[in-house]
Amino acid sequence: MEVPAEMRRAMVAHALFCYPEEACGLLAADDRGRLRMAYCLTNADHSARTYTLEPEEHFRALRHAEARGWHLAGVFHSHTHTPAYPSPTDVARALEPGWLYVLVSLQDRAAPAVRGFWIREGEIEEEPLAVRPGETVEVPQ
């Protein structure tokens, strides 16, 4: 799946901003499945080990996406000290088989890793992420 460079930057910047807590957010895609927006949300847990999307912000992101003809297509969060790979907690709490689960690892904070996965019925499958340099995401107002 292609990830616009500015979306990758937004996810990494949010992860660094929220450190030492885990960062989290949602991803929206258009009707062709192209990623269009990374919503950087509040981790309601304010924890270095777990995250829960702040419900009101989750709802606002849903509304924002749908108003533009998009849909929520994934969730991202950071691992502050472990690799960019779904933890057992991530697998246990994954409710959306159609969502891309993006992990941002700050294990090496100078070079954060970003990887994508599908989590279906307890199984993890990596989705290679191709970053499109210079891509500009147009956001209809």
Place this chain on the structure above:
Amino acid sequence: MSVEVRIPTVLRPKVGGQAVVTVQGATVREVLAAMEAAHPGFGPAVLEASGELKRFVNLFLDDEDVRYRQGLETPVADGSTLVILPAVAGG
């Protein structure tokens, strides 16, 4: 009151795969009771045995979190939309 209930992916198997279900009810609690009546097994997915809303289930009635209104006793207007959003979480 006719209410449109938006069903999250994880709960759709409990309502025959539908994304939207229309039921009747004067309060959020009545709407959920109507959902259970129409689709037995739906209620326990969103409510505790005590009848309270599960902690990891969020309900938005016409864009407002019912926890900040009157909870399950929040009155429902005809034509309202109730969005069920399970908490998105991980570790």
